[in-house]
Amino acid sequence: MPDTLLKIHTSALAAMQDGPRPFGKWAALVADEDDPDADLTEENFRARLMGSDAGAEALKSLWSRTLTSWDFAEAPEWAPNAAPRTEERRATAYDLLRLSTDLRKALDAVVPVPEIPPATVITREFTPWYTPEKAAARTFYWSAYERKLWDKGWSDAAIASLDEASRAVVERLADPEQPEARQTKGLVVGYVQSGKTANFTGVTAKAIDAGYRLVIVLAGTLNLLRAQTQRRLDMELIGQENILRGADPGDVDSLVGIDYVGDDDNDWPHFIRHGGRPSTLGAFDIERLTTRDNDYKSLAQGIRALEYDKREPTRPLHDPVNLHRTAARMVVVKKNKSVLTKLVKDLKQIHGLLGELPVLIIDDESDQASVNTSNPKKWEQGRTERTAINALISQLLGLLPRAQYVGYTATPFANVFVDPGDSEDIFPSDFLISLPRPAGYMGVQDFHDLDSAIPYEERTYANSQEKAHVRGIGPDMDDRLLEAMDSFVLSGALKLFRADHGVPDGPFRHHTMLVHESVKVDDHADLALRINTMWHQAGYASVAGHERLEALWQTDFAPVSTARADGLPVPESYAALRPYVSGARQRIGSGGNPVVIVNGNSDKYFEQLDLDFDRTPHVWKILVGGTKLSRGFTIEGLTTTYYRRTTQQADTLMQMGRWFGFRPGYRDLVRLYIGREEPLTKTRTVDLYEAFEAICQDEELFRAQLVRYSALVDGRPQVTPAQIPPLVSQHLPWIKPSGRSKMFNAELVEIRSPGQWVEPTAYPVNAPELRHNSKAWQPVLAALGDDPMVFVHLDGEDRGGYTRYPAKTAVISHTQLLTTLGALNWARPGLLSPHLQYLSDSSTFGCGTDDWVVIAPQTSGPSSVAATILGSSPLTLVQRRRNARGAFNRISGVAHRQSAERIAGLRGLSEDDPYATVFHQPRRGAVLLYAIADPDLGSPSSLVSDGRIDPGKVVLAASFIPSTPPNTSPVPYVRFRAADSSAATRAIVEAQ
Known part of the structure; x- marks a missing residue:
């Protein structure tokens, strides 16, 4: 009916x-x-x-x-x-x-209003061409992809967000129909294992609908990764009819050499169907020049495969009469010198057409292999020497004057620091787009208590990400490898339990554990042998084994899942879970070995592993390896991670965060066993967990900066991609942006920060400089009152509604704060100088702050230690750790910031926080001041003698927020000047 x-x-x-x-x-x-x-x-x-x-x-x-x-x-x-x-x-x-x-x-x-932020765009000015009307006029492949995403269960909001983000990329490419040839270069920044492929699939669909007729996808450095990308595009974009190319799916003989069909791929019925050859439906076909099993070797049909028929031979291919009536070609290639050389060679044979051909180049993991890493000191006579892959990409761009290059990465700093003055390189000179954090994604915020207002001793499985998901390992504790393996078995049993109690089996198709301790192949073999031996000695079917699992269930999994399962089925007792332990054990140990080593360098090696997560029905294994597990290789079903490898490179460290990703139906089961205070060198140790936190905070700060500076002012961009490098280098000074003989011409001079927190973290470490800084703060310390005032942090449900904290206070003039900040020694002065420039500006668009409330939060309790500094009233000492770069990860706490924001006018006043209300005045800012006792020098009590502390052993650290002017027009947040004013339009200049 x-x-x-x-x-x-x-x-x-x-x-x-x-x-x-x-x-x-x-x-x-x-x-x-x-x-x-x-x-x-x-x-x-x-x-x-x-x-x-x-x-x-x-x-x-x-x-x-x-x-x-x-x-x-x-x-x-x-x-x-x-x-x-x-x-x-x-x-x-x-x-x-x-x-x-x-x-x-x-x-x-x-249908709640979607809480999905838009993509953040840093762009040069461009001529709009991809209007909603033009996009709607040709939407064959995008509509097909959209339907596929609905079939996969994507929400309407997620699809709309992808539509929006992919449109932001396509509209900044050159119009494929325009008469003049123009290249654009851009970078799309996602998150580790966060679905960047979906974005570039959407971009590809819209670009070929709009008229791009050759798409080159650079996909990884291994054939397995290339094949996975090819299969994804074939299934979700190209579709059955384009793959079959007229072959009869019922005629076995006509299917020879065609991948996927028959029993070759169980998912073939789920590949997109267009309802006929697209060319017979008023659209155009996509011809594949590579297949799942075959990378680009040479043109199987001869050079004819890359020739394009024109309906009107006298008109160029990019003319709409020709462009929208010719087939598109798709090439998915590995980043391999031999493969790319063949592609370049074949393209040269149709050189007469290349100037008319709109081309889209998608570079997945664009910071791997694509970036030129040759030493600039070896460049002679102004000629750039290039690494192999970078040189071949440069050749492609040189051959294809209408090529649009779009790189995709989760670790953007290598691409951002490409020389923007090298016109043949891949610097994203036209746009940089940061994708929003997708719904359901587990990232750094889900493993670290960033800026948590809750004291460490009061954190629980419910209010602490660290307590819920992170388990430390290190020299002072058992290596916990058996416990991690028990965790893997328990979480596998819980997945089977949930699949049996109403949760679809789809999220639990794969179940994996990652063990990463070293990059050395010999170490991997030894570790795999150890794990295999432990597995067979663990006794998962014995009474002792079940007792061990039950204890871990009761002390870890049961309380975490009770707090975080979010409605998912949880067994009432271990007895209810025990029958599923056998199933998990059998799946993990199938074939007699629960361990797979992943460290080979050849495609043949990877093909032997049977680790194709797309084509293998179930992978339930413990993976042991090194670099190959840390980039590009997506580990499906990853639930337990055991990680102890150290590195001093930020982007390498971030790419190893394979525990980031989507964990539908089992977020509460994810565990990270990670090194704490691991040896880095003979004289240094590193806390891997804190190092990840520091690097992730740098990345989040980078994204936050992009959001802040992406707002248009008077309809024009505040910041262009060429101005991003000096902005980022303020936070990542160890990355060398260019050769020593060159420098970026855009010099950051001012950051306008009304209502924005400023928190410099790079303080000196030697005693004379710290004593100097303490003396600079001495007048402010003397102004602090003896009697603390009580401020209130209102935090809703987490802790009963509010947190009180005492603080000593003073009101100082704007001049006094400027004098103090200007007199301080800094480990990296460039961090603060652009902010000081803004604070010193007395013009109409300047700081607009007359005076400042200094708030020095005080602690109480048996562990609290107070001391006088240069005769000040006693101040309680706090501990903050420096990271591997010598800077503090953070200074101020969220609980303290809220009152300061009320004083500065950023947050509304509240009767529940009376002292903040009393201090608030127009044109008044707030300073949070902390006396930090460096933990590397000893405990606070050991540093205090007769109630005093040596000013050379304490760091007086401040965070401040200028007053927030009400109802003011937006003004530029950043201001640059050319280091070489005689070459103001150049991005790179010779160092003086």
């Missing part, structure tokens, strides 16, 4: 392609034609939304797609002043639909 109400709603909403209109009126018009007796009351509408049958679910899906499309619409005429993904935008849509308050609430419950 047809669902009349669903039919009416579908027809009514279909008539609103240009935006929402009075829904009741349009539904009534449709009903008059289809079913004049249909119940169109709002009561019936709400009842259907609350239902759970198939018809109700279809109605919810219809409204979800419609409302989400309006939520994400780019500058629609019907909501010119309402930003996307906001309550205001949604309310505007409801107003135009003329829906009642009750119906609005019902729809909001079913």
